[in-house]
Amino acid sequence: TIGKLDNGLTYYLKKNTKFEYKAELRLVINAGSILEDEDQLGLAHFVEHMAFNGTKSFEKNDLIDYLQSIGVEFGADLNAHTGFDETVYKLSVPTDDAKIFDTSLQVLRDWADGITFDDAEIDNERGIVAEELRARSGANMRMYYQSIPVLTNNSRYAKRSPIGTLDVIENSTYDALKRFYRDWYRPKLMALVLVGDFDVVETEKKIKKLFSDLTTVKNPKERIRYSIPENKAPAVSIVTDAEASGVRASIYYKKQETVVRTLEDYKQSLLQKLYTGMLRQRLSEVVLLPNAPFLSARAGIGAFLGDKDSYYLRVALKEDKISEGINTLLEESERAKRYGFTKSELERYKALLLNNADIYRKETGKLSSRYYLEQYIDNFTDHKPIPGDEFKYKFYKNILPGITIDEVNRIGEQWVKNENIAVVLNAPNKESLVLPSENELVEMLNNVTTKEIDRYNDTLGNIKLMDFKPEQGEIIETSYNDKIDVTTWKLSNGVTVMVKPTQLQNDLISMSGFRPGGSSVVPDSLYVSARNAGNIIGSSGINNISTIDLKKLNMGKTVSVT
Structure with a gap:
């Protein structure tokens, strides 16, 4: 059930009995660190912390004490996260006690507009948020945020990391924190996502009663969808860190995002799955070769940041074969673009996708609630479709037989171009490691398009698992x-x-x-x-x-x- 209240709040309700007497509850705010003002860097995340430090119905730490009293553990069942574009509050609660379930809904209601922001509690929380910032600053996080300016061509995303700045966290005014809450925690930017073992009709009535009086904001600030500027020349980021655990490279071919609205759009997303899925199969074969040039590699097409999607290549590299590994990755991508895939590869991957869709269709009611949560949250924040497992299977069954190899092979030409490319190379900071320079990485990108590359040879042939079946015993x-x-x-x-x-x-x-x-x-x-x-x-x-x-x-x- 998907509905919307008169005040603009959206709700998603799904009965799922995979775990008896258990429900997953989410309050999703379509706002994150990208919307912070200059005096609020890190405060979107700070607001999330304050949700557990006092609301209209629960003073100070009473909320955590109550939830722990009903078996909800902080971290495992009670948590939240803040990203660039969204904030999500998470509760896992029992449903066999109506009073507990109703109180859990009240907690979500309090988070929506009832966080109290006591000045003393704000000051007490500054040290905790600051320490979390330091703890989060591990090697991977440090390298990621250093590469954001290159990945996003110095867009607003480069200046709005969710962890913020230590100065703002420790010294921001009380009003700066409350202002973010007032500006962005409003019904039209909120969704309730509830999945679990509960009565959908009764729960919908409770939501309407509990959330309908959420007031809309007069003259609200515009919720801007920030864009990422295009870059003609490849942008390269090489970041080393003493604590990095390995050498990894990522290559992104960025493109304006496409919202799936029609069946033809949905077919295009299926063609992309076929193309990148077959490319992943080829990359997995390279890993198994003697003296393979890399440890693992992936390819895909998906959401990037802001208004961009991307075709991406990611690789975990061997320290003594860094350049060779990157070149091999690029060659496999170029091989697919230049020659396409074979009919035998396509038929196998069609069978795989159809079989997977059939499994999910048959396992309805036995799938994790988080499987549904992710779809509903993505639908609200990114307008991704929710086709449903039965529809998806029928669509695949009808469409896949008619998809031609030429349709699939055109995906490479559509995505792998010589502009809007970003390359990130992360590695340990040690003298013995020989890394390619930024210019050398750009040369690799340029040279691969003119290299002599052979067609892929599908060696499967008419192999059978066994020529005869074993004799039956008893x-x-x-x-x-x-x-x-x-x-x-x-x-x-x-x-x-x-x-x-x-x-x-x-x-x-x-x-x-x-x-x-x-x-x-x-x-x-x-x-x-x-x-x-x-x-x-x-x-x-x-x-x-x-x-x-x-x-x-x-x-x-x-x-x-x-």
């Missing part, structure tokens, strides 16, 4: 334990099988097997080999079929073996 003994509803079969080959029916999933069966032994019974000289035997066997394929080809054979099938 069950020689059966027993049943009615206390735990487990049936035990003894097979003619000596294997014992224990079977228990459950309702944890609708259409999935989980199997595991073991035998006595393991690394504890081998001599010391073989311990390392024994400990790694499972990983080695799992990466070695089966029946003279490589791991790469084994994955290809099973694409579109619901099977996973580890």
